[in-house]
Amino acid sequence: MKILYGVQGTGNGHISRARAMAKALAEIPSVDVQFLFSGRPESEYFDMAVFGDYMVRRGFTFYSYAGKIDRVKTVLNNNIWHVTQEVKALDACQYDLVISDFEPITAYAAKRQGVPSLSISHQSAFKYDVPKQGQNMLDKVIMRYFAPTQHSIGLHWYHFNQSVLPPIIDLAPIASVSSNGAILVYLPFERLEEILGVLQPMNIPFICFHPDCQQVTRAKNVSIRPLSKAAFQDALMACEGVIANGGFELPSEALSLGKKLLLKPLAGQFEQLSNVATLDMLGLANTMETLNVDVIKQWLSCSECQRVSYPDVAKALAQWLAKRDMSSLPLLHQELWSQVVFPEHVNELLSDFWPNHQRKHAMFNMRLPVISNKKAKQH
CATH class of the missing domain: 3.40.50.2000 (Glycogen Phosphorylase B;)
Structure with missing residues (x-):
């Protein structure tokens, strides 16, 4: 064939x-x-x-x-x-x-x-x-x-x-998953200088992969790295959480590894807006409309997200x-x-809104929230 x-x-x-x-x-x-x-x-x-x-x-x-x-x-x-x-x-x-x-x-x-x-x-x-x-x-x-x-x-x-x-x-062995306290940042559609301006005031380590970076460098608490599949996978396996745009594949990988998510959708891109709203509704990610220090700090205070088994x-x-x-x-x-296993809080959310199909879709007519306090507590 x-x-x-x-x-x-x-x-x-x-x-x-x-x-x-x-x-x-x-x-x-x-x-x-x-x-x-x-x-x-x-x-x-x-x-x-x-x-x-x-x-x-x-x-x-x-x-x-x-x-x-x-x-x-x-x-x-x-x-x-x-x-x-x-x-x-x-x-x-x-x-x-x-x-x-x-x-x-x-x-x-x-x-x-x-x-x-x-x-x-x-x-x-x-x-x-x-x-x-x-x-x-x-x-x-x-x-x-x-x-x-x-x-x-x-x-x-x-x-x-x-x-x-x-x-x-692209599943990795779960045995090799760990948490070193660093936050993986992948925001390829944002300007690198704007990303650094938001991350540097915080006293925690960030690992930022960006297409504008040509060689590994450091800016205070931020390690800036060029795009690399192997290096990115290593950082993803070891990080505590992920800050990213609203694509599909990276959040899927992060969820399968039990990494908490903070997502900023690409403005004007309905697919990313829909993705971020869906994960927020399912209690699997927090969201922000703009790069915001206060929102990131609030998200960092949340406990670790539970893993989705795909x-x-x-x-x-x-x-x-x-x-x-x-x-x-x-x-x-x-x-x-039949093989997918969601965290218990997701099953509860699904049982709450799934019977009412119209209410489920009405949720998506609302303005995308900056961050959901309810989800933060559940995480």
């Missing part, structure tokens, strides 16, 4: 998820996978050995500045004609299946050439009736047409009685793909969610 696997390269979360899938698919001799990445320059990819002889295309990307989406720069720096040429030039007919993790070149090449296609992504979860916040008509159009496929598998932290699967996580979704998905039986997806859904 030959698979063309397209990955959106604008976010490291997509790549991290693809790493887990690459390892799982490599364990199946009957499957041969070719990876393609788009959305960032080839020179900006790192730690890519697991993907073998991967391909890179320009594709589409987005731009941000100071924690906000820069819509003007995003429009001006994306070339639809160039992307169309990349789609036409890609030969998808040699593959039995095209998988897209929100990657448009492979998705449209498969559609154009009549090759079976499947999306496996967090974005696909928003096609279902899951909590959404800040979504406008443009967001709906992007979700529907950015990387369209014949079939889709969405990934989310909770199923919300929809056909979505638990997160794909199964090895990548392995299960790889085995399911090898069987080529789309009709068995409901069984896979049931099997995986």
